[in-house]
Each structure stands twice: as C-alpha cells, then as structure tokens.
Amino acid sequence: MIHDVLNEKEITLGVCYYPEHWPKDLWESDFQRMKELGFTYVRMGEFAWTIFEPEEGIYDFTLFDEAIEVAKKYDLKVIMGTPTATPPVWVTEKYPEVLNVSQSGVQFKHGARRHYNYNSEKYQELSANIVNQMAAHFKDHPTVVGWQIDNELNCEINVFYSDADHHQFRQWVKRKYQTLDQLNDAWGTVFWNQTYTSWEQVYLTQPTVNDSHNPHQALDEKRFFSDSAIAFAKLQADVIRSHTNTQWITTNGMFKHLDNHQLTQNVLDFYAYDSYPNFNKIIPDDSKKPLQDRKWSFNLSNVRSFGGNFAIFEQQAGPGGWVNRIEQPTPKPGQLRLWTYQSIAHGADQILYFRWRTATKGSEIYWHGINDYHNQRNRRIDEIDQVSHEIKKIGSSLVGSSYQAKAAIVIDYQNEWDGEVDRWYGDFIDQSQEAWFKAFQYQHIPVDLLNIEQAKTVEDLNGYQVLIYPHAAILTKETANLFSEYVKQGGTAIFGCRTGYKDLTGQTYMMKHPGYLADLTGSTVEEYTLISPLQERPTVSLFHGDPVTTEGFNEVLSLEDSDVEMIGSFDNAYYRGKPAATKRKFGQGYAYYFGGVFSYDIAEQMLQDLHIQRSDALSLPEKVEIAIRVKENRTFYILLNFASSDQLITIHQKMVNIVKEQVLRGDYIMKAYDVLVLESQ
Template identity: 30%
Template sequence: MREWPTKTLALGCDYNPEQWPRPVWDDDVALMQRANVAFVSLGIFSWSWLEPAKGEYDFEWLDTIMDKLHAGGIAVDLATATATPPPWLSAAHPEILPVDVDGHTLWPGSRQTWCPTSPVFREYALALTRQMATRYHDHPALAMWHVSNEYACHNLPCYCDECARHFRSWLRRRYDGLETLNEAWGTAFWSQRYTDWDQVLPPRRSTTFNNPTHVLDYKRFSSDSLLDFMRAERAVITELSPGVPVTTNFMTLQHFRHLDYAQWTETVDVVSTDHYIVDALPHPRAELAFSGDVTRGLAGGAPWMLMEHSTSAVNWQPTNHAKAFGQTLRDAVAHVARGADTVAWFQWRQSRAGSEKFHSALVPHAGPESARFREVEQLGALAGRLGELVGSRVESRVAVLHDYQAIWAAEGPCMPSSELDPLEAAHAVHRALHARGVTCDVVHPGTDLEQYDVIVVPQLYLVTDEHADAVAAAARRGAQVVVTYFSGISDENDHVRLGGYPGAFRDLLGVRVEEFFPLGPVETVALESGTGTWWSEHVELTGAEVVETYTSGPLTGRPAVTRNAVGDGTAWYVSTLPDDDRLGALLDGVLEAAQVRPVVDALPTGVEVTRRVADDRAWLFVLNHTDETQSVSLPAGFDLVREVPVTASVDLPAGEVLVVRED
C-alpha cells in the first residue's frame, strides 16, 4: 500500500482513463508529474467497464493504469465504482430505479439511477466492492478507498414502495409503537391518526400540505438509508482491505442539504468534500469560506480533503462563467486556508463527449499549452513549498452552530415565511466575521462548546433540550452568546415550544416573543441605526435590556436587539436581520466583550486573512479578492508564494495571495 502524500500539499484530480485511448495514458502520467499531481481518484464511474455483464469482470485496463500510476509515483484514491449502475443492471432489474414524489420512475440515461433502499442494487454493488477490495488491496498504488460518489446528489429522496417498506421499519425502530408515532407526528390534526403500520407511506404528493413531522422524519430516514449503504460498503473494505483509509466525498455547498453529515463522519477515516463556486449567489467567495468552515467542523478541527472543485467554469449553471486568470490558484489556496491539506479537481482531462464536456479540467480542450494548465503548474510548484504546513490546524474562538436537521425542519411545509432561507442568518453572520478577519468554526450544536468565547445560534429553529442547555451553560461560564430570530421554536419532533418564542432560549435571553412579523423579499423595517430584512418580531422584555429598537412599521418603539447578563457571560438576541453595516457593528461589540480580535488589524474590504498553527509555528493566508492592489499590515515572516521575506506592510496585487510563515 502506498502512503498518502503528506510531504507536500497533495494535489489531485478525478481521472477517467476509460474515456481516452490507451496511447494517451502515458502522456497523462507524464503531464501529472509535470503539474506535481500527487494522487488521482480513479474508477468513480467505471462500473460498466469493470463488469460489462453480470458476473463477468474485466480488470485488465484498471490493472494497467494502476501500474502506470504507481510507476509514475502517483497515489490512487480508488473508487468502489458503485456510484452509477451499468445499463444491463437496470434493464434486468428495473425495480432498482428511483421514484419521484409524483410516482414517476426516474429512468437510466443519467447517473445515480438507483433506489437507496433497493436490496437488489445493494447485492450487486457489494459484489463489485468485494471484487475491487480483494483484487487491489495489495496493489502498491493504492493509498485510499473512495466509496461511491456524492451520495444523494441525484437519487434522494426516493418514494418507491421499497422505500415505503424500509421507512416503516425505520419508524418502528425510532418509536416504540404507533401511539408514540401518532403523538410525535401530531396526527390528531386533520384526522391523520394511524392504526396500522401498513397505513404509513412516504410523504408523496398529496392534495395539500403534508404533515411537517412526517416530512422531517422522511428526510431523517432518507439520510440514514444512504448512511446504512455507506456502512455496508465500508464493512466489505474493512474485511478485505484492512488498514487502507476510507473516505467518501461529502457536499458541503450551501445548496446541498440532503444528508446529515454530522452522523456520517464516523464512517470515514478522513473527511472530504466537493465544492464549486455558484456565481448566482450574492456572495460566492463568502460561501466558499462558510463551506470550508462547515467541513472543518465536521472533521473536528482536523485537516480535511477538498476532493473536487473546478479549475474554471462548470457545466450545470445557467451561465457557466470562466474564472479570472489567477482565480484557479486563489480558490485552491482559499480552501487550504480553511484547513484543507489535499486539493483536488474534477477532472484531469476535459471530456470530449457527455454531459460534462464543457466542465473545465486541469487539461482543457486547448491542451496543456494553455493559460489554465500553466496556472495549475504554478500551484503544483507552490504545493511543494506548502508541504511544511500539512497537519496544522485552523484555530478559532468563535462558533457558529449548524444543524442539518434544524434546516430540514425549517424548510418544512406551512412555515411563517416560505421566502426565508434557513441559513440566511448563518451566512450573514459568518460573512460579517469573515470580512473582519475573525475565523469561525461552523459546528453541530452537539459539539463541545467549552473552547469558544463567542457562540452564534443563527435561525436554529429546531433544537433539543440538551443542545439548548449547552448553549446556556456556555453563557453562564462567560461566553458571549448571540441568538437570532426564529431559533429555539420547536423540539426534535417539530412541536412548537409553548409559552412564547424563542422557546428553548427564552429564559437565557430574558425576552418573550408574542408574534412573528415576517418581511417579504423586498420589505425592510427601520432600526435606530440601519435597517432590518426578512424578519421582525414582537419582543417583550423579561429581564434583558434594549440595544436597538424598531423605528418603523407596526413594531415601532419595540425592542429589536437585546442583551441579557447571564452568569459571567451575556446572551444577545437579534429579532431581525440587520443590514451588513449594522450587523457588523453589533458583532464588533460582541467581539470586544469577548476580547476576540481579528487575525490582523485594519483589514481592507475584500481581503481575506486566516491563520493555521502547529506547535510553535504559524502560517498566515492573505487573499486579495478585489480588482485593486491592497495594502495589508502583517507580522514579519516569509512568503512561501513568492519566496521572499515579508515586513510590516505588504502591497498585495489584485487577485493574488500570500502564505506567510510567521517569524
């Protein structure tokens, strides 16, 4: 088994040699060496090549490329190849195909066309996994196993009869009887009381709104179904290929919310994720930073792998913008600044055919003699110099709480506002802190909060008593706790906590909210200094003091932002989303009270700064996301990008980066 490359910042890519004639393979290996590519993810979508007919395996081509990669000094992250079944399998067993909410079968012709609970698909997939693990366990190129690919990207949720049967089994394990289920789901409403388990179905298309807890439990079940599948493949690898690390690529992008990754981390030896810039977002670079911090939180603060991103344009947005020259390197370094020790792209060579033929790659259609490949080579040269920081960690004294199950519940039917994204406040707070050079850990509410001096609870609509108690305990021991609107509203069954909002946090905050006043997409409400968007509330004080009031609309004169002394700490409540300037000023006060300072002072707008540390060493990442040269005051050190010493002030050109080893 090959050791994972750790003496360099490991650069890698998806590699699909089956798309290319064999004479190209030797050129590929040579070009990978030229670009300092340290590993490839191999075989992800190759099932139809590995098993062209039932039980008939063809490994000769994979043996050949594995040998060539090993000879070239390139490690292999080998896929189980189970992400997408070959056409012969779905033709023989159409029962493996997923079904949408309206009962329509989703037919082959794309990818991931399989039902997450299909026993037939599982049988064939585990048979292939067994073949792969047996054959390649001792291959010297093998450095890691890559199980499936982007679970739930296209085939979740599935509403077929097989999923219905598994859902009932899942519910029997969760609830000790039908009456417990009826209570949890609130089936006294709309005459939904169940008297037999066979009456329970997936929340398929109905005449109007589905039961919210029914919908929430189906999302939990769907995530658990694929997690069970992952565990089954992992078990085969553990049996037949012990000692080889295992991963699967999460998707911590803002728009992907199908899986509760907090429950998935125990199945992998290293956390990896895919991330792509979404140009349609109002703040795409801030979203990249948020995604990186989510991934680091899932990894428990340890370094993680960026398994996929793009050198330039993707193929799935309405307009697929090319990246500016220099952005390929800057985006990669931005992920490293957030804790990635491995940076990989989709894919090595830009495809000639297929749905992703216009998705960028390391080797574009223009070939290696191109500006984009030269930028990849530039990063390859830098990766060797960045090897010294591999294993270091990003440290933070600020936590932003993030829970997929709370997001699912807040996305449920019949909420006070269908316009409100459950992550709106989280992204706004993170963006404001990010702009100030203050690093945040984005973590699950069940994380040990002892190390944090500032804890932000943004729109945590669903929260357990245990997690609410942990937040209150942090405030009592001295933390500054900031809770935003629409938090603490429901318990784990999505039952509203009675007595006034914000339910689970009412006593901590010293406030009682009597009624919500949601705002439409273009509505605002005036504050004493600034404006509020998306939301407002009728807040009554029960011990807190007023920081900011509403100055327009039906809530004029009522509290908008409050502060409550709790033990040695303070609990702040923000009942609307202030504009960026007002939110930033509010957070400045919170940070000052917690004595949390930015990584560097006087950070210019559009410049990102993060620090990684290891023992007595530290590295400062400085990224200029603007179109102008920016002057940044830095501690003395050595810039690993330009290989020059750094003094107190640096003029950083537009779009460029520094990685400074501090003296």
C-alpha cells in the first residue's frame, strides 16, 4: 500500500515547486507559506538538467542543495525528479541521435520537451549518468524521501521512429518471433506481397500510400513503444536503487502506448497521476447527460487499477493553458476542493497541487498554480487552506482505505492499441465504456476498471457481481475460459459487438463471432453492418422497453441454444425483428450479448435487469457521485456534488459527518460543488 511506502499515517498534501524559476529571496517565504498551508511534500527538479549538469561531466548541485535546506527548515519532504524529460541543448547539439523522429523522417529539434527517443544508446548512457550522480548526491539527505522518474512518459508524443528505434524494434521482433517464418506468419505478410526475407528489411511502420500500414505490424509497434518506455524507466530506477533502498520511486502521467500496469508492477513502488478535471469542462460533448469534470473519475478509476491506492503529483489548482492554447476557465468556488476529494474518493493517499506559483516565463504562463503572478493571497489559496484543515482532521481515518465496487468495466491494452488502426471497433470502445460509466455513475453504483491482462485466475474476477467487456475483438481461448468459469460460479458478464473474432496478432479466427465466447453466450453473429451516416438509424427494444436508437454498428444474432433468451430485437432496417441482444443463464450466472455499440440509454436499460447489490443507506440525485471506501471495520461514504446548484440528499441511517463531527440523518442540502464525508454508525 502506498501509505506504507510513504510511511505516512494520514493523507498528505504538497505542491510542485521550481526553485530554478524564482529569485532566491522568494524561497524562504514560499516554503514558509507552504508549511502554513499544511503541506508535507514539495516536488522539484524534473526539468533542471542543465542546472545539475551545465556541461557534460561537470555537475553542480548547489542551487538545489540550498533550496532543499530551506525546505528542511520548514520540515517539508522533497520529491526529486530525474530531469530526463528535457535534455539540455548541449546534449541535443552534440548528440543529435538522441532526438526523436517523426514517422515521415523529420527529426524534432530542441525548443519544447519530450523531444528525445528512449532507444538511443547515447541518451540512455547520458540519462544513467545524470541519475547516477543525483542519486549518489541525494541518497543520504534526510529531506529527500523519494524520486519521480522523468515526467509524463509518452506525453506530447507517443510514437518513435529514430534510427535507434528502428534498430531496437528489429531486435525486439527477433526475440519475440525467433525466425522470419514466424514473423511473416504473425504479420500476415503474404498479403500484398510484404514477405520479409532478411531481418534487415524489418522496420517500424513507415510512410505508405494512403497511410495504410500492416495492422499486425502496427499492433506490435505499440507493444514495442510500451516496452521501450518501461525499459527507460527501469534503467533509471535500477540506478537509484543501486544507491538507496530507503527512498521510494514512482513516475507520473498515464498516456497512450504505455502499459502502466506492467510499469507499476515491474518498476515502481506506487503510481502517481496528474489530475486535471477541467479538461473535460471545455471539451464539446453533445452526448446524453455529459459527465464533464465528473468524467475524470473514470481516469482515476483506471489509475486505481494499476496497483491500488496511488498519489496525485499534479492536482489542478487553477485555470490551464499553454501560450499557444489558453483553454480552461478559472475553477469556480468549491471546485478545487471538489476535485481534491474526487481524487481522494478514488484512491489517492497523497496529493500535490500543480504548481506553487504561476510561471512568468515559458510555454506555461497560462497554466496557473495556487498563487497568481502577483503572489498575494487569493480565493484558491483560501479554498486549499480549507481542504488542508479538513484533511488534518480526517486524513488518518481515510488513509489506506480501499475503494469498494461490485461492478467493473473490463479494459486491456491489446484492443486499445489494435483499435487505433482497426476503427471498425476501436472507436466504439471509448463510447461504450463511457456509456456504462455514466450509467453506473447516475445510478450511484461504484465501479472499478479491471485490466483483464492482469487477471490470471477466476478468483481475480469473483469479487465483482458484474463485468462489462464492451468490444474485445482480440480475445483468446484462455480469456474466454476465464469468463466462462466466472459466470458459471455466479458472475454476470456483458459483451458488445465486434467481440472475440481476433487472436493476439490481430488476425481473425475462422469461426463464427464471438469466437471462443460462443459457448458461453449461446449466440453467434448471423451478419453485421456498419451503420452509414446516410441511413435511418435502426432502433432496438430491450426488455420490451421503449425503442432506443443504435449508433455505429449492428450485429444480427442467431440463438444457438434453447436456453438462450432474446431480450431485444431490431425494430426497423432490413433485419427488423431479428435478435439484437441475448441473455443466457450459464451455471449460477448470466451472460449477455448486445449486437451493437452501447449508449447511455441502452446501458441504463440493461442495468435495470442486473439487480446489482447497492447501498440503501442514501438516496442521491444524479448530480451527486458516491464513492465508498472501507478500512478494517469502518465504511466511509464520500459524496461529491458536481452541480452548480444545491442538491437534496436523504440519509436513511445514522451517519457522522467526520469533517464537522456532526451526526446526520434525514434530508440534507449539499451546496454547489460541495463534498460530504460520512461514516456509517
């Protein structure tokens, strides 16, 4: 558990700070005010390579030594970042081979960040050198308690096509397939005469006519990108651990083409996430009942799936935007507190706000921190001060408590990566996941995300009453057997269209869809069609309810066993009256199959049939999210009001508001953006 790694007995707060950006005569006041705000941690150093190493092989830690001493004076613990996200100019000028290259062959130049590639042997050497020097220097410093590796791996760019990447991909492919025959078979190179006759012919995907790449090669490419990032992180972690076993190691982010579950398990002591809910307040969303900043709870649930409770290394503290894209409004009164508790509700045991003061120079002068340019007290500081005082009261109760959910949305990297090329189902994954997440949110049913690649036995699934796996095109026989055993033992599994017809290479099985799941669902796909934007949208009626419009894709189903129930049919189109959804009792549980893309309305209708066990302790309006965290024999209900208006809730049994130490029962008004932390009695 993260609180054991941190050796903390309560939830702790902190802030990101860049001493190299500010005159030294500000440091004393800055750190003193951090302490007065109740902060425990300060994070620094991740963009300061030239400060640490102004010339190759010449190291200078003076500036950070002085800053850390001031932090020590105010009993602040320092998290040191390795500075490899922004290589110095002297590196990129002297060793241009460290730079990343676009797929079309354009080399990126110095001037932004994340412009390096993971596989350059020279960059690995230079990175190991600076990390080695930093770890040796700070290993015994009592104020430096942990390390952040790099910063936001795969942010800004998550594809890599330098000469070093092509070379290492070739070696990666050799290790995986051993022979060219096996490679050609896995990539289906007999199609379009792509057969390789020597290893030297193998590259990452390159520019092609109509940007059409071999899909099986493209899938392996994503796996390679992920392995490269993890290896780069491990390189640094190994160097740090060669010097110390008392300072913990993490990294921050959650970006594409990176298996964060594997990264957490193989490299890190725990995972840290950067939480900016305001992103979803500015993205146009014409779907039914948009989640907006509440959608960030989905991201936090994903982070929780990496390894349990986690840290937040950048919690939004103001409006956001870069010089070329100022884009986010100032958080409204109450929203910073709401977003902080949103992180806590979903598993954060440590939260650092980004950043202490808004930058006055560079690309992020509009990415605001706690303090504005004028450096005077503001409304946001007052709000964070309130949160800090509350956490001091309740943080020891909540720390280490576990999020409780009886349902899970199943995710995996193979379909996410394959779906980037195969948009026949790739575009549907996010739609259906969000539809189900909305349905659970608005029905006040806590939900997890479960990475099926981490589930090795049925015991890993049995804690859930319901599993939703919307569009798993890639699905192995082993995974199908796992779901069958889960359902047989009493679980409920729900699948959507485009399920179970591909193997791990991305090639299709020569069997009826949904492949190895057909024995479980008792239904197969008779025919399927993409829904053209120009055609009338087919509708489907589930459980004899109102017709619901379907979007994207339809599968006409065939019932293969007498015990399969048709729970929905298509109402129009040429397949009118044909089965659209099925339900089958299998052992002690049920398997559902829907031949389409899930919408909120469809997910909500199916949810009514599932009878998921839920808490009857509270009655809540839609705009209020509930999270349940349990610690030993104590149960906590964290209620988050995402509405800009007051919301009436009803508490059906005696509970204690642990922030205000008051007993509550009956009706209660939650103010706009308010938070309530209740403990059952």
